[in-house]
Amino acid sequence: MSSMRNAVQRRNHKERSQPEERAKWGILEKHKDYSLRAKDFNEKKKRLRQLRQKALDRNEDEFSFSMLSTESNRGLKIGRPGNKPLSMDVVKLLKTQDVGYVRTMLQVERKKRRRLEEEVVLQDNERKVKKGRHMVFVGDKDEQKGFRADEWVGTWDADSLDKVRSWPRKDESVMEEMHDLDEVTLSNKARREQETELLAQREERVLKKRRARAQQGRVAYLAGVKARERELMIAELELEKQRARMHGTAGGVNKNGVRFKVRERKR
Numbered sequence: 001m002s003s004m005r006n007a008v009q010r011r012n013h014k015e016r017s018q019p020e021e022r023a024k025w026g027i028l029e030k031h032k033d034y035s036l037r038a039k040d041f042n043e044k045k046k047r048l049r050q051l052r053q054k055a056l057d058r059n060e061d062e063f064s065f066s067m068l069s070t071e072s073n074r075g076l077k078i079g080r081p082g083n084k085p086l087s088m089d090v091v092k093l094l095k096t097q098d099v100g101y102v103r104t105m106l107q108v109e110r111k112k113r114r115r116l117e118e119e120v121v122l123q124d125n126e127r128k129v130k131k132g133r134h135m136v137f138v139g140d141k142d143e144q145k146g147f148r149a150d151e152w153v154g155t156w157d158a159d160s161l162d163k164v165r166s167w168p169r170k171d172e173s174v175m176e177e178m179h180d181l182d183e184v185t186l187s188n189k190a191r192r193e194q195e196t197e198l199l200a201q202r203e204e205r206v207l208k209k210r211r212a213r214a215q216q217g218r219v220a221y222l223a224g225v226k227a228r229e230r231e232l233m234i235a236e237l238e239l240e241k242q243r244a245r246m247h248g249t250a251g252g253v254n255k256n257g258v259r260f261k262v263r264e265r266k267r
Contacts, residue, residue: 099239102232109229116222123215
């Protein structure tokens with residue numbers, strides 16, 4: 001019978017909504033909302049009952065060192081500061097010492113910045129230095145067109161003219177030919193020279209990369225030094241303003257938020 005009862009469609013249950021005349025009070029509270037509110041209310045009431053019982057069971061002779069540094073006024077706990085306010089003369093002296101320390105650190109950062117800027121500029125100038133060029137003057141344009149650098153220099157290797165090194169002369173090649181070296185020895189010597197040149201080029205590339213990384217680190221460190229120098233300058237300026245206000249030689253803002261300016265007597 002229960003299965004037949006479940007097979008028949010029943011009327012859907014609908015909760016009552018908030019009437020239109022009470023729509024200004026918000027959504028109508030349902031039973032689940034009331035259950036949560038009642039549960040929270042009962043928990044608070046239970047906590048208050050426990051605290052009340054704890055206050056009744058409290059020992060009147062109980063002592064705590066916090067009682068020496070705090071007071072109570074009509075049940076409200078009022079804390080007392082443990083330190084005493086400093087006098088105006090002592091505060092002025094401390095401000096003076098702070099300014100001296102800030103100025104000392106500012107000088108240190110300035111020297112560091114100048115040294116780093118010189119290193120960065122020198123490194124940049126080394127990169128911009130161009131290779132030296134050998135200039136030869138000729139008589140006219142025809143002689144310029146027919147000019148051959150290898151013949152004028154007297155070298156047997158025309159490809160080595162663009163390289164920054166001493167040019168091998170023809171007489172040196174003659175001296176080398178006098179040793180009666182065979183073809184195998186010459187080929188081995190050329191291969192060794194080529195390997196040496198490739199190794200030198202590889203070392204030069206590695207050195208350039210190291211210099212570039214060092215330059216990048218130096219530039220980043222310089223940016224940090226500049227930022228610290230800027231912060232110290234701001235701190236020095238702020239301390240100077242505070243000292244001026246304490247000595248009464250500069251304006252400020254009173255407790256009402258009104259700006260004022262100290263007017264000096266005309267001389």
